[in-house]
Amino acid sequence: AKNDDKKKSWSLSDFDLGRPLGKGKFGNVYLAREKESHYVVALKVLFKSQILDSEIEHQVRREVEIQCRLRHPNILRMYGYFHDEKRIYLILEYAKHGSMYKLLKERERFDEKTVAIYIRDLTKALVYCHAKKVIHRDIKPENLLIGHNWELKIADFGWSVHSPSSRRMTLCGTLDYLSPEMIEGKPHNYAVDIWSLGVLCYELLVGLPPFDAKDSHQTYRKIRYVIIKYPDFISEKAKDLMGKLLVINPEQRLPLINVLQHPWITENAPEGAQPPAFNPEQK
């Protein structure tokens, strides 16, 4: 029923609502099923009052306009949106296996072949975004969901912008993924996503982000001087790739296209290699 979800203007009565999937500051995400097709979606419900109060209306508008335009297997689809008097509803793809954040907590860390597959797929999604002049700016386990075939999907484009941008962002949430130029409020571009790809690679391999520290000042300092310790179980090739992504000068970071040709990726995540399935009982 591809074409009619273009023409159709949706409303809440088109859906049976299911359990809450996640709660956020501005609203919640519910499992939902479209009544006619029985198609299962994730319905993100945002309160207009909260949005207007917090002046993040432009952010929500941008999230919608950006995510509706992006079509990629490793980017969570937005099928449409609608609103009623009090709320805005975003009709999103349902990611069957939840967030990378939860999976990482459950498994502590992943083996190098699994991480290389995730990084390969995330890099392809970012190459696609950058080709459409979109920088995500908020790549971290909380914003990555796991689909039906255990494939990674970038979600939550609430922080994405069109490059270049120097929009001041209230530093809410973890600092661990911020690049040096964002910390210093300098104009930033696509290269911030290359930096956060390096941070994510480390966290998936080690189980902790590379600049983890007891307080934010220590984290700032570690980021600004790129102070990283690699555990001895990390391979030389993995360290080589992260060392080429976590570079202070944005221009000197390894371009995403070259990430796909790096030996650690080509040897651990050859074309066609799929992410492993993690069954809940498998501990």
Ligand SMILES: Cc1cc(Cn2cc(-c3c(Cl)cnc4nc(-c5cn(C)nc5C)[nH]c34)cn2)no1
């Ligand atoms: C508000 C608010 C909360 C969030 C974070 N968030 C995203 C989801 C979510 C989405 Cl958008 C799509 N598919 C999902 N699948 C799950 C899920 C599946 N399992 C087995 N467990 C969970 C959880 N969550 C999904 C939920 N919360 N963004 O804005």
